[in-house]
Amino acid sequence: MMWVLQLTCKSARDAGRSGRRRAPPSAPASPLTLVPHSRTLPAMAAQEAPQAPVSGPAAFTPCAGEGWRAPWDMYAALRDRDPLHHVDDGDYWVLSRYADVLAAARDTERFSSAGGLTFTYGERERLGITDAAPMVMLDPPEHTDFRRLITRGYTPRRVAAIEPDVRAFVRDRLDRIAGLGAGCDIVAELFKPLPSFVVGRYLGVPEADRGRFDGWTHAIVEANALGDPLAAVEAVGGLFGYFTELVARRRAEPADDTVSDLVRLLPDDDTALLRILGFAFTMVAGGNDTTTGLLGGAAELLTADPDRRRALLDSPARLPAAVEELLRLTSPVQCLARTVTADTTLHGRTVPAGRKVLLLYGAANRDPRAFGPDADRLDLTRDGPQHLAFTHGPHHCLGAAAARLVARVALAELLARFPDFAVDAAGGTFADGHYVRRYATLPFVTGRG
Template structure:
C-alpha cells in the first residue's frame, strides 16, 4: 500500500514519486491520523470537484474536522455550496470582471519594471537577489491592494496578513492567540472600516463596486465583502507569486524550453497553464461527502473528508499522456485543475494569469537567462500548498553589464 503523508518534510520536498504510487496503486487512499481519504487520479478529482452535491465544501477545505470553528470566522464564498454559493459568486463577479482586471495591465507592467530596476541595483551593489521575495511575491500584493483600494501608505500591512494566514494554514489552524491571530483580526478590522467608508463615500475601487452590486434585488452584506477580501488575500497572494517563481524555476531546469519562450513570448499564456499543471501552488484541498461514494471498488462513507490531490491529478499519465511529468510549454491542455473546476473555479484566475504573463514578459525581455539557485532555496512547509520562502535568483545582471532591455512583442507599442 502506498503512503501519502503531507506532513512529512521529505514528501513536501518532492511529492511526485508518492503521487505516482498513489495514482497507480492506491487511487482511493485512506489516511488514519488525521482521518481522511485522498483521490489522486485526474478523472476522479475532476468529477468530484464538479459534483458539489456529493462532495461538499461547506465543512471546510482541509482535513481538519472543525476548520471553520478553528478559524473563528463565518464561512466565506469558497466554503459554501450552491445555491448560496451561486448567488454570492454572481454578485461578486458583477464587480470582479475581466474588463476591470485587464485595465490594470499598464499599472502592473510599470510596477514589474520597477521591481526589475531594484533587483538590478541590488546586483550592481553585490547584494543577493531573491526572485521570490524581490520580484514574484510583491506583485500580487500590489495588485490586490490596488484593486481593493488600499492606499499606498497602508500596503506594507499586507505582508504580515499574508504571512499570518500562511502560518495558520501550515500549523493546522492551531494558533489561537498571539501574532498570527492578531494579524488576521487586524485585517478584518481594517477592511471593515474600508467597507463602511465605501458604502457612504464610494470611490473607483473594487470594494466600492461590490457595495453597490445588485442582482434581482439582492445585494452583498458587509460580511460577504469581508469574506471576499479574506479569500483574495489568503488565496490570491502566495498562489500567484508562486506561479511566477515556479515558472522561472521550471524553465531554468529546461533551457531549451526557456529559449523557445524567450524567442516567442506569445507562448507565455499557454506556458502558465503548464506551470500550474506541473507545480501547482495548491496541491490539495478537501471536500466532505454527503452520501456514500464507491470508487475503484472502495466505499467512502458519508460525512468523510476527502482530499482532492490536484498535484497528483495534474500529472496523471491517463489524462496527459506518457510525458505528463515533463515540461512542455507548447502542450495542448484542454482541461487541468490548476484553477480547480466547476462552481469553485478560481474567481481570480484572470488576475493571476495577467500578473504572471506580465512578470515573465518583462523578466525575460531584460534577462533572457534569468534562473534560480535551488540549492540555496527554501520551500514553505505546508500539507496543502507548494511554494517558496526564499528563491535566490541567478543571471540578474546590473544595468549596462549585458542586460537586454527589450520591449515584449506587441506590448507597449
C-alpha cells in the first residue's frame, strides 16, 4: 500500500498510455510546518516519568514474508524494555506503546506525513515527486481541505448501498469454494478478489471493465508489496487513463457511484481531475491488501478459538463488535512512519528534527497498558479504548466504514455456510512488504458444511 501511494500523476503520464483525453496536472507541494525546539510528547509525560535508555534484548527488525508470522514477542520486548527504540540500520526510531502511538498519530504538527510514510529517507526525491504530494503525504491544513472535499463523496449511504452486491459476490465465491474441496486457497478464491470487487463497485467500474481493473489492481498491490512501485507504473498509467475517461463519461452520464458524486461536487478542470484520480488511486492502493490481511487474520483467529466462533454462530448480532476486536488483533497496517519537525523528547531520549519515527500500530493494539493483561487474546466482549487499526487523527483511514462492512458480511456468510471451517495457518504463506501483514496463501477446509 504505502510505496504505491507515492506514485504521482506525473509518473503515470510518463508511462505513455493511449486513449486519454488529457493528462493529469500536477499539484503544488505541501510545505513542512516547524514547531518550537525540543518538545516533549504529552502522552508520554502523563503515562510515566521519563526513563533512561534501556540496554538489553529489545530490538526491531522490519518484518516481511515469513517474518510476519509472529512478531508479537518482538513487539512486547519493545513495549516493555525500549518504548522509544532507535534502529541504527537506517537511523530511524520506533514507538510501540499505545499511548505514544496514539499521541503521535494525533499530533501532525510534530509528527509530519510530508516526508513519506515509510522508514526510508528521500522517498519523494527518489520517486520523482518533489513538486507534488498525494493526500497521504499532506499535513493540515492542506490535508484537511483535500480530505474534506473527498469525503463528501464517501457517504454512509454510498457505503451501505454496496452491501447487497458484496453479499452476492461472497455467496457466489463460497459456492465455488464448496466445489473445490479441502485445501483450496481461500485468499485466491475470496479474500483477495473481494476487496478488488468492492473498490471497483464503489468507484463505479462497469462489470465489462472489471477484468482490466482487477489486472491493474493486482499489479499495483504486488509491486507495492515488493517495495518497488515503479515496477507498476504501466498499471498505474492504465488505471489513470481509464479513470480520466470514466470521469468524462460520468460528466455526460452520471451514475450512482462515487466518481459521479465527485464529478458533481467538483468543477470541470484539471485540478478537480487530479483530485478524483488521486481518490481512485488511493482506494485501489489502500483498500485491497489491507482488507485481505484483515480477512485472512480473522479466519486464522476464529479457527484457533472455536468457543468464540460458536458465540458468533449463536449470536450473529455480536459480529460488529467482533469485527472491531479482529481489527485490533490483526492490525493489517502494522506500521507507518512520520517525520519529527523539531527535536522531540520521549521517554528521556531526544529524537532529532528530521528523523523518522515508525508508529507500530500492531504493537500498540496489543499493549496490555491499554487493553489489559489478556491483550493478545480474542475477546468479543472487550471494553477498551479505540484500536488503531485505521490509525487516528487527520489520517484516519478513509475506507474504514467500507472495510468494516466487507468484514462483517464476509464473516457472516462464511460462518453461515461453513460453520466448522478451518484454515491451515501453518501451511499458509505471508506476503512480502514491511508495512501490511497479510496472508498470500491460506489453505481452507470447509468442515461439515
